[in-house]
Amino acid sequence: MRWAYLLLGFAVGLAFAQTVKFPVPQGQTIKATVVSVTDGDTIKVRIGNELQTVRIIGYDAPEPTQPFGDKAFLYMKTLLEGREVILESDVQATDKYGRRLYHVWLPQVLVGELMLLSGLGQIMTIPPNVRHVEHFQRIQTAARSVGLGIWAVPFPTGKQERATQGRATQEGSDIVYITRTGTKFHRAGCRYLRYSAIPIKRSDAIAQGYSPCSVCRP
Numbered sequence: 001m002r003w004a005y006l007l008l009g010f011a012v013g014l015a016f017a018q019t020v021k022f023p024v025p026q027g028q029t030i031k032a033t034v035v036s037v038t039d040g041d042t043i044k045v046r047i048g049n050e051l052q053t054v055r056i057i058g059y060d061a062p063e064p065t066q067p068f069g070d071k072a073f074l075y076m077k078t079l080l081e082g083r084e085v086i087l088e089s090d091v092q093a094t095d096k097y098g099r100r101l102y103h104v105w106l107p108q109v110l111v112g113e114l115m116l117l118s119g120l121g122q123i124m125t126i127p128p129n130v131r132h133v134e135h136f137q138r139i140q141t142a143a144r145s146v147g148l149g150i151w152a153v154p155f156p157t158g159k160q161e162r163a164t165q166g167r168a169t170q171e172g173s174d175i176v177y178i179t180r181t182g183t184k185f186h187r188a189g190c191r192y193l194r195y196s197a198i199p200i201k202r203s204d205a206i207a208q209g210y211s212p213c214s215v216c217r218p
Contacts, residue, residue, distance in 0.1 A: 023135045025105060027089040034080040039064055040072025040120060042099070043080060045087070055099040057090055058112040058136050060124035068149050072120040080104075080111070090129035101129060116140050119149020123199050127178065127208070130198055137199075176202045176218045178210055190216035 032045035032052075040061025043054050061076075062069035087102035095101055104111040110132065115121035116139045123140050125133045144151045176185040177197040185205040186193055190213055202218070212218050 023110070023132050024108075025086065025088040025103070026131060027103075029086050029088050029105075031084055032087050033084050034082060037073060037077040037081055040069065040076055040115065043076070043104070045085070047087075053099045054087065054102050054104065055095055055097075056104050056111060057101050057129050058103060058110070058123065058125055058132060059115055059121040061115060061121040062150065068120055071149070072115065075115070075118060075120055076111075079106075079114070085111075088131075090131050092129055103132060110135075112136060113139050117143050117148075119143055119146075119151045122150065123175075124201065125198055126200055126204055127198060133198055137197075174202050175199050176205055178205060183210060184213040185210045185218055186213045187216040187218045190218075192216075 030047060032047045032054075035044045035046050035051065037043050038053070041056050041059060043056070045052055045054055061072040064070060064073055083106070086105040087100075088105060089102060092101055106114075112121070112132075113136070116123070116136060123133070123136050125136065143149075177188060177190070177193055177199055178185050179193065179198065182192065184192070185200065185202065186197075188197070192213060192215065
């Protein structure tokens with residue numbers, strides 16, 4: 001069963017290899033060995049003689065108690081445990097929980113990319129750590145079109161979509177979008193997102209000082 005999840009990710013990745021321009025590390029990099037997997041987006045690594053907890057940048061995996069959370073954990077465990085990886089830094093080094101923040105690479109491929117392609121995670125990029133976000137957006141669009149994992153559930157439309165958005169807003173966990181230079185957050189499709197659209201949780205946008213757009217009223 002473990003190998004089924006592993007092969008699934010690589011099979012989907014190969015399907016898009018000819019159409020997607022893949023990124024390369026741009027920040028500082030360091031090699032590490034994955035000691036254990038905590039969940040679908042958090043791992044423990046050894047760098048030299050030091051153990052560190054790493055929250056992988058760029059995506060959010062379901063929690064173990066949520067749908068597909070167990071599969072995300074199993075996939076990561078099969079993919080990474082005991083392997084050497086490359087850690088790429090972004091702007092911020094740690095999160096509010098003290099975990100190290102890195103993009104995690106296997107040879108020539110981002111772990112976040114594999115998780116998105118497999119439908120075992122969705123984009124969650126929190127500024128200023130926005131490196132590779134455009135690539136992640138393209139990958140997630142491709143994954144949704146295939147309908148694997150969390151994308152197997154049809155995307156809500158019409159009244160159902162508005163109701164879902166309303167519930168998410170009340171819970172403070174919906175996804176909104178910001179730009180690289182603006183001070184507002186927006187709904188998808190807002191005209192102010194013409195040149196850049198960086199996804200972020202609504203609650204995180206508010207916490208970081210962004211205010212709602214007066215045009216799209218997110």
